[in-house]
Structures are given as C-alpha cells and as structure tokens.
Amino acid sequence: MSTEQQFCTFFVDGLFFGVEVHKVQEVIRYQGMTDVPLAPAEIGGLINLRGQIVTAIDLRKRLAMSERQGSEQPMNVVVRTADGAVSLLVDEIGDVVEVADSTFEEVPDTLKGIGRELIRGVYKLKERLLLLLDTERAIDIAGTTRPV
Amino acid sequence: MGEMDDIIKEFLIESTEGLDQLDRDFVELEKAPDSKDLLASIFRSVHTIKGTGGILGFDKLGAVAHVGESMLSRMRDRKLSLNPRVTTALLALVDALRKMLSSIEMVGTEGDGDYSDVVAAVNSILDGSPDTVVSPNSAAPAQYAAASEDPGSDDVSAPTTPPETVASAPGKNLPDKEVSAMVSDTTQIPSEKHDPLASSTIRVDVGLLDKVMNLVGELVLARNQVLQFTTTTKDTTFLRTAQRLNLITTELQEGVMKTRMQPIGNVWNKFPRVVRDLALGCAKQVRMDMDGADTELDKTIIEAIKDPLTHLVRNAVDHGIESPEQRKKAGKPLEGRLSLRAFHEGGQVNIEISDDGTGIDVDRVKRKAVERGTITSDHAARMSEREALNLIFLPGLTTAERVTNVSGRGVGMDVVKTNIEKIGGMVDVQSTVGHGTTLKIKIPLTLAIIPALIVTSGKERFAIPQVSLLELVRLEGLDAIASIEDIGGASVYRLRGNLLPLVDLNRELRLPVSSTEGGGAQIVNIVVLQADDRQFGLIVDEINDTEEIVVKPLGKQLKGLACFAGATIMGDGQVALILDVLGIAQMANVVTELRSRAVNEHRAKNGESAGNRDTWLLFTVGENGRMATQLSSVSRLEEIPVNLIERSGDSEVVQYRQHIMPLIRVSALLNRPSRTQDAERVQVIVFAQGESYIGLVVDEIVDIVEQQISLERCGQHAGVSGSAVIQQRVTDVLDLDMIIAGSGMKSAMSAPQGV
Numbered sequence: 001m002s003t004e005q006q007f008c009t010f011f012v013d014g015l016f017f018g019v020e021v022h023k024v025q026e027v028i029r030y031q032g033m034t035d036v037p038l039a040p041a042e043i044g045g046l047i048n049l050r051g052q053i054v055t056a057i058d059l060r061k062r063l064a065m066s067e068r069q070g071s072e073q074p075m076n077v078v079v080r081t082a083d084g085a086v087s088l089l090v091d092e093i094g095d096v097v098e099v100a101d102s103t104f105e106e107v108p109d110t111l112k113g114i115g116r117e118l119i120r121g122v123y124k125l126k127e128r129l130l131l132l133l134d135t136e137r138a139i140d141i142a143g144t145t146r147p148v
Numbered sequence: 149m150g151e152m153d154d155i156i157k158e159f160l161i162e163s164t165e166g167l168d169q170l171d172r173d174f175v176e177l178e179k180a181p182d183s184k185d186l187l188a189s190i191f192r193s194v195h196t197i198k199g200t201g202g203i204l205g206f207d208k209l210g211a212v213a214h215v216g217e218s219m220l221s222r223m224r225d226r227k228l229s230l231n232p233r234v235t236t237a238l239l240a241l242v243d244a245l246r247k248m249l250s251s252i253e254m255v256g257t258e259g260d261g262d263y264s265d266v267v268a269a270v271n272s273i274l275d276g277s278p279d280t281v282v283s284p285n286s287a288a289p290a291q292y293a294a295a296s297e298d299p300g301s302d303d304v305s306a307p308t309t310p311p312e313t314v315a316s317a318p319g320k321n322l323p324d325k326e327v328s329a330m331v332s333d334t335t336q337i338p339s340e341k342h343d344p345l346a347s348s349t350i351r352v353d354v355g356l357l358d359k360v361m362n363l364v365g366e367l368v369l370a371r372n373q374v375l376q377f378t379t380t381t382k383d384t385t386f387l388r389t390a391q392r393l394n395l396i397t398t399e400l401q402e403g404v405m406k407t408r409m410q411p412i413g414n415v416w417n418k419f420p421r422v423v424r425d426l427a428l429g430c431a432k433q434v435r436m437d438m439d440g441a442d443t444e445l446d447k448t449i450i451e452a453i454k455d456p457l458t459h460l461v462r463n464a465v466d467h468g469i470e471s472p473e474q475r476k477k478a479g480k481p482l483e484g485r486l487s488l489r490a491f492h493e494g495g496q497v498n499i500e501i502s503d504d505g506t507g508i509d510v511d512r513v514k515r516k517a518v519e520r521g522t523i524t525s526d527h528a529a530r531m532s533e534r535e536a537l538n539l540i541f542l543p544g545l546t547t548a549e550r551v552t553n554v555s556g557r558g559v560g561m562d563v564v565k566t567n568i569e570k571i572g573g574m575v576d577v578q579s580t581v582g583h584g585t586t587l588k589i590k591i592p593l594t595l596a597i598i599p600a601l602i603v604t605s606g607k608e609r610f611a612i613p614q615v616s617l618l619e620l621v622r623l624e625g626l627d628a629i630a631s632i633e634d635i636g637g638a639s640v641y642r643l644r645g646n647l648l649p650l651v652d653l654n655r656e657l658r659l660p661v662s663s664t665e666g667g668g669a670q671i672v673n674i675v676v677l678q679a680d681d682r683q684f685g686l687i688v689d690e691i692n693d694t695e696e697i698v699v700k701p702l703g704k705q706l707k708g709l710a711c712f713a714g715a716t717i718m719g720d721g722q723v724a725l726i727l728d729v730l731g732i733a734q735m736a737n738v739v740t741e742l743r744s745r746a747v748n749e750h751r752a753k754n755g756e757s758a759g760n761r762d763t764w765l766l767f768t769v770g771e772n773g774r775m776a777t778q779l780s781s782v783s784r785l786e787e788i789p790v791n792l793i794e795r796s797g798d799s800e801v802v803q804y805r806q807h808i809m810p811l812i813r814v815s816a817l818l819n820r821p822s823r824t825q826d827a828e829r830v831q832v833i834v835f836a837q838g839e840s841y842i843g844l845v846v847d848e849i850v851d852i853v854e855q856q857i858s859l860e861r862c863g864q865h866a867g868v869s870g871s872a873v874i875q876q877r878v879t880d881v882l883d884l885d886m887i888i889a890g891s892g893m894k895s896a897m898s899a900p901q902g903v
Contacts, residue, residue, distance in 0.1 A: 034723040034724065037711075040705070048722065051717060053702070053717065083704045139705065
C-alpha cells in the first residue's frame with residue numbers, strides 16, 4: 001500500500017536534506033555570484049542562469065549553521081517556486097532517492113530554532129535520516145524571524 | 149466551445165473599438181451635425197454591434213443597439229436633426245452598450261441591468277420629434293424589423309430573438325419604408341467603406357509581444373557578450389560576423405520596440421468625451437485641442453499614464469477653467485481652452501496639458517499647506533514660486549474650495565506624481581494666476597531596455613539609469629581633498645558655486661572600502677544625479693562605460709531594498725545591480741524635506757507616527773549658546789575673512805556674488821558675548837531670498853542632525869522662536885522670520901532697523 005516518492009538530496013553542514021524531485025528545476029555547480037549589498041545575510045547573491053537572474057540563498061546561513069570553509073564552493077539546487085526560480089546553496093549533491101511514505105515521521109519536539117520551521121519531517125532511511133526541507137519557507141526570507 | 153469563446157472575444161474587441169470610435173464621432177458630430185460620413189460611421193458601429201450581438205444570442209444588447217440604429221438611420225435620412233437631447237440620449241445608449249459588453253466580458257452574459265429608460269428616452273425622441281414624417285406605426289412587428297435588417301444572418305438571428313425583450317424595446321414606430329431603406333443602406337455601407345487597413349494588419353496578443361521583447365533583450369545581452377570578445381581577438385571573419393550581429397540586433401531591437409509602440413492618441417481619444425461630459429456637468433464651455441496625438445510610446449507606458457492623464461484633464465476642466473460668467477468678467481472668450489501636446493525630445497516623451505483657466509493661486513496653496521501643517525509659515529515665506537506650486541503634489545493638499553464628485557479631495561495629484569515617477573518620469577507644473585496652468589510630464593520611451601552608466605564601487609559593478617544622470621565630475625590630486633568640504637559629517641562639493649551634497653556609495657551600501665582609498669593618488673569620481681527635483685553627487689570608485697542594459701526584476705527576497713531598481717546581466721555574463729537613484733537619495737536623506745515630511749504628516753494623522761522630522765543645522769553663539777536653524781532654509785555656509793567686512797551705515801556688509809550682503813552678528817542680536825570676537829575669519833550662514841542674501845555670523849558650525857523636535861517657549865528672546873532638545877541638549881531655535889524682517893531684506897535691503 002505504501003507509496004514512494006522521489007527526492008533530490010544534498011548535504012548542508014553534514015546533514016542530509018531532501019527536496020521533492022518535481023520542485024527541483026536543475027542542479028548546477030558553483031556559479032560566480034554578485035553580492036547584494038544591504039541584503040539579509042541569508043542571501044548568497046545573484047546568479048545568471050542562462051539570462052535569468054536568480055537569487056541564491058545560502059542554506060547554511062538560513063539554517064543558522066556554521067560558515068562554509070573558505071575553499072569549499074557551494075553547489076546550486078535551483079528550485080521552482082511561485083515567484084520564479086530560486087537557488088539554494090548547498091555543500092554537496094547527493095543522489096535522487098526513492099523513499100516510502102511509511103518511513104516518514106514528524107520532526108521530534110526536541111528540534112528547536114529555525115530548523116523546526118524549515119524541516120517538514122524526517123524519512124528514516126536505512127543508513128541515515130533524510131530531512132525534508134520546506135522550500136517555500138526556506139526562501140521566504142522576509143517572512144520569518146532571523147535565526148537566534 | 150473554444151472556438152465560440154474566440155468569436156465572442158473577437159466580437160468584444162471589435163465592439164469596444166467601435167464604441168471608442170463612436171465616442172470620438174459623437175463629439176465631432178456636435179461640431180459638424182450635417183456630416184454624412186460621420187453619421188454613416190456611427191451608424192455602422194452601432195449596426196455591427198447589433199448584428200453580431202444578435203448572431204451570438206445577446207438579444208438585450210441587440211435590442212438596445214437596435215433603437216439606436218433606428219434613431220441614427222433617421223438622422224442620416226435628415227428626418228431628425230442633432231440637438232443636445234438627441235446627443236445625450238445617444239451617449240446614454242453607448243454607455244448602456246458598453247456596460248453590457250463589459251458584463252459579457254466578465255461573466256459571459258449581458259447582466260441583469262435594466263436599460264428600458266435608455267430605450268424609452270430614444271423612443272420618446274422618435275415619437276415626439278417634430279421631424280417625424282410618417283406617423284407612428286405601432287403595429288410594426290419588432291421581430292420583423294430586427295430580422296430583416298440583417299439580410300446575411302436572417303436564419304441565425306430570427307429564431308433566437310425572444311419576442312418579449314425586443315418587442316418591449318425597439319422600433320415600435322418604425323415605418324416600413326424606413327426599414328427597407330435601412331436594409332439597402334446597411335448592406336452597402338460596410339462593404340464600400342471597409343477600412344483598407346484591416347487587411348494589412350493583424351492582431352497580436354500582447355503576451356506574445358512581451359515574450360518576443362524579452363527574447364530580444366536576451367539577444368542584446370548575448371550580443372554584448374560577443375562584442376566583448378572582439379577586443380581580444382584578431383580573427384577578421386569573427387570580427388566581421390560580430391559586427392553584423394551587432395547591427396542586426398540593434399535593428400531587430402528597434403523593430404520589436406516599434407511593434408510595442410502605440411500612439412498616445414489611443415489614450416487621448418477618450419478625453420473629448422470625458423471633457424464634454426464634465427463640462428456639461430459643471431456648466432462650462434470647453435474646447436479641446438490635441439497636438440501630437442501620433443507621438444508613440446511603449447504600450448506599458450501608455451497603460452501607466454492613462455489614469456494620471458485622465459486625472460489631470462479632469463482637474464483642468466473642473467477647477468482650471470472657469471464658468472462662462474467668470475470668464476466674461478475676466479475678459480476671456482467664453483469658451484475655455486484645454487490643450488494637450490505631446491512630442492519627442494532627447495529620447496523622452498514630453499506631454500503638456502494646459503488650460504487658460506484661473507491658474508493656481510500660489511499664496512492659497514501655501515496657506516493651505518501651512519494650515520495643514522505640511523510646511524511652517526516661515527518656510528512658506530521663503531519658498532520660491534516653483535517650489536510652492538509643487539506643493540500641490542503633496543498628499544492631502546487640495547486647493548479646491550469644495551469637494552465635488554470630480555475632484556477636490558486632495559488625493560489626486562500625489563498619486564499622479566507617484567505613478568509618473570514609478571515609470572521613471574517627471575512632472576512639473578507652471579501656472580500664472582488668471583492665465584492658466586500647464587502641467588509638463590516627461591517620460592521615457594520604453595522601460596525594458598535602457599541606456600545606463602556602469603560604475604564600480606567596492607569591487608562590484610552597478611548600473612545607473614542614464615535618465616537620472618546629469619554629469620560626471622572627476623577630481624584628482626590635491627583638488628580632490630580641497631574641494632570636498634565637510635559640514636559636520638556631511639560632505640559637500642561646490643559645483644559651479646552651488647553646494648552639491650555628496651553621497652558615498654561605498655558607505656551607503658556598506659561595501660568594503662577599496663584599497664586605493666588609503667593610497668597616495670587621490671581620485672574622486674562623482675556622478676551627479678537628479679532625484680526628484682534635487683541634485684546630489686554619488687561618489688564611486690570607478691566610472692566604466694555606458695551600455696544598453698536589459699532591466700530584470702529582483703526576486704521577492706530583495707524587493708525590500710529601496711536602493712536597487714533591478715538587476716541586469718553584463719557583457720561578461722555576470723549580474724550587476726541597477727541603482728534606484730531616488731531610493732539611494734532617500735536612504736542618504738538627500739531627498740528629505742517636503743515630500744517625505746508631508747508623508748509623515750499624513751501618517752501622523754492616521755496615528756502611525758507623530759511629529760516633524762527635520763534636518764537642523766546646529767551652531768554655537770557665545771558660551772554654551774547652542775542654536776539651530778532648519779537646514780532647508782540655509783543657502784550656503786561661508787567662511788569670510790574679517791578684512792573683507794565693510795560698513796554701510798551702521799551695519800556690517802560684505803560683497804557677495806555681485807550683491808551687498810548684510811551681516812548680522814547673532815551674538816549682538818541676542819546680547820551674548822561672542823567667543824570669536826577677534827578671529828581672523830568668521831563663520832557665516834547665508835540665507836537667500838530671491839536675488840538677495842543675508843548672512844548670519846555665528847561662532848561655530850557644529851553639526852547637522854535629523855531629528856523630530858517639539859518647540860517650547862521658555863523665556864522670550866528676540867530672534868529665538870523657542871527652544872527644543874536636540875542631541876540631548878537644550879538648543880534655541882532661530883526665529884528666521886524675525887531676523888529677516890529686522891534686516892529689512894524684503895524692502896531691497898534698506899537700512900536695518902533695530903539690529
């Protein structure tokens with residue numbers, strides 16, 4: 001009876017995240033970015049995606065995690081949203097995985113802070129946990145409070 | 149079903165165009181009531197609506213159109229002549245048709261509005277008209293009339309005509325003779341006079357045009373990228389191809405731009421009707437002239453200026469032009485003149501709306517503004533006429549004595565200004581009391597691809613739209629350090645004798661300061677910009693080049709940043725931000741006073757915030773004598789060597805810009821001992837009033853602060869209007885009015901009294 005879903009996965013600061021495959025427009029390697037002065041800290045910059053200007057959001061900053069090391073270049077997971085494409089800056093890209101709905105569980109109450117707002121739930125895979133990222137909330141920067 | 153929808157859509161477009169044409173023709177017809185061509189054109193429009201409406205089963209629409217047609221046919225046959233009653237009935241009829249058409253567009257049916265009064269009005273004219281030759285024939289069956297007039301569509305329209313609606317409405321009085329006349333006419337006119345243009349034009353969806361425009365934008369960017377390579381290669385074939393690509397792209401860009409261009413007449417066409425109705429409503433006579441209706445503008449801009457223009461036209465009729473009696477008294481022709489003018493100039497479109505009415509009474513505007521607390525009375529006294537006239541663009545200000553349903557609510561002009569500024573335009577007003585008012589609007593031709601200046605600051609490139617660019621200033625070496633002066637933290641530069649406030653882009657955007665700053669070679673690049681009606685200089689690290697850029701919007705995460713208008717892609721594929729000049733000016737408080745203050749006032753009214761934020765110039769007089777005056781009233785700050793001070797009568801004067809400027813020692817005025825009695829140079833705050841100046845000698849200029857103050861009167865002093873706490877210290881606020889009055893400046897600087 002259990003249905004399966006496909007997730008595009010990636011790593012941010014050692015955590016394993018997933019976004020529904022149909023929400024992902026494409027995954028591209030590091031792109032030169034233009035800084036946006038005065039923008040919220042979570043904004044990584046602007047990238048040129050084949051003539052389209054896409055805002056890149058640094059997920060480490062968004063999730064209030066530690067800064068990326070100097071030499072590491074983030075990858076872009078470009079997601080489709082109601083307001084056009086937005087890029088999520090992640091550390092590393094994983095596979096597209098298929099998981100059963102039955103392995104889903106709500107976020108434990110002990111998870112506090114910004115993560116609680118942005119993670120919709122957890123899929124219990126054999127080897128590790130897959131955190132389901134709420135992309136709409138992740139890109140809604142004006143609408144949420146800054147991480148403490 | 150889809151095909152049917154398309155037919156209805158087509159019908160709606162066609163009918164709306166037809167009605168627009170009708171409006172114009174009606175107004176024309178009033179001038180030339182005998183024009184057979186006009187009558188034929190009007191008849192044709194109504195007939196088409198009736199016919200097609202019938203085919204599509206919109207019977208109510210058909211019925212209303214039908215009575216109109218009856219009346220028009222009679223007019224065409226000269227059995228009925230045009231008079232105001234007829235025109236009003238016909239216009240009411242057109243409105244009814246329009247209402248039904250828009251209802252069809254919205255919900256797919258004609259709606260349940262009752263138009264029997266419109267029909268009755270027409271019928272009563274048909275009945276009671278003395279021109280009626282044939283006696284009414286109430287027995288003539290309506291269905292017969294409706295069906296037989298559509299010879300081509302008999303079989304379709306006849307069965308769908310519900311007897312009761314049509315019977316109640318049209319052609320009770322239609323004599324058979326007339327019906328047959330109509331039949332022959334209607335079959336001929338449309339075929340004979342069919343617009344030849346129709347065959348050489350096609351309708352294109354605007355969405356498609358937008359898409360093509362975007363693609364051309366992309367192409368322009370790709371072209372820019374290719375052209376960058378031409379500087380690094382010597383391959384002649386490549387160079388030639390690139391050159392060709394360049395030319396073709398430019399031409400294509402122009403071509404596509406043209407497809408989106410529409411004559412401004414498309415908006416203006418509605419005005420004769422608006423003006424006519426309005427003039428009738430307020431019993432005025434207005435003649436309207438239009439010049440340059442074929443001036444073309446981008447469609448998006450046309451859309452954006454439609455409402456502001458309509459508002460301005462209504463304003464001109466409602467409180468610009470006087471009633472015939474008043475005009476007679478003033479010795480003007482009874483008929484008021486309203487003229488619209490449009491023309492291209494310097495890559496921009498100019499639109500002028502002028503009337504020969506009462507003009508704007510500057511004093512009344514000032515009084516109203518003072519009453520509302522928008523400006524202070526001494527500010528009002530010092531205002532130039534132009535500044536005062538521009539007060540009408542402030543929110544909440546109206547000069548109308550009473551509120552009518554047309555205007556006078558004071559919500560119009562600020563919206564007009566905001567809307568025009570939103571599309572990068574400017575609006576200005578000129579007026580002479582008794583002679584009329586002219587509003588001048590300047591707007592860019594297009595918004596999608598704009599020329600821009602590329603600058604670098606903090607290692608980032610930024611694009612500045614060329615429309616706000618005035619000039620570039622480059623200061624090198626010692627010049628650079630010497631000519632940028634500091635007034636308590638605010639830098640200014642003297643540009644041809646005027647103080648230009650400077651804004652450092654690095655500082656405003658908190659960019660990393662580039663390394664050259666500390667180096668030996670001092671170079672300062674100033675981009676002189678126009679924001680609102682104010683000029684300021686933007687200091688950037690480097691000025692690169694001008695380029696055509698394609699404006700792209702920013703994502704919603706960045707919408708809150710007022711300093712950026714969008715982004716664009718540069719030749720090397722990198723993204724560059726487009727600066728919003730007005731936004732930066734506001735951020736840096738260059739555009740402070742009037743407008744923003746008025747907005748604050750407005751908010752205060754609604755309980756959002758209170759008080760009056762002003763920029764104050766702080767200075768000292770005597771020991772601990774802190775004083776302040778509004779910076780906006782200060783013309784310049786000068787340092788004058790004592791040996792240049794001369795005497796005239798018993799007062800001190802100095803030669804200043806070909807004028808004799810009286811100097812007033814504030815210390816003497818307030819009976820406070822000056823600390824700088826024996827200094828070699830004195831600090832002078834210069835106030836200007838028209839052509840004349842007055843200088844206040846103070847001890848020291850301290851600072852410029854922006855603060856909200858509440859004035860308290862404690863201990864009356866001459867020359868002090870009150871005290872306030874500024875920067876946590878009690879500060880006396882200078883009573884400028886009194887000092888200027890005391891100097892006798894207004895009376896051509898006669899001998900000062902009492903100072």
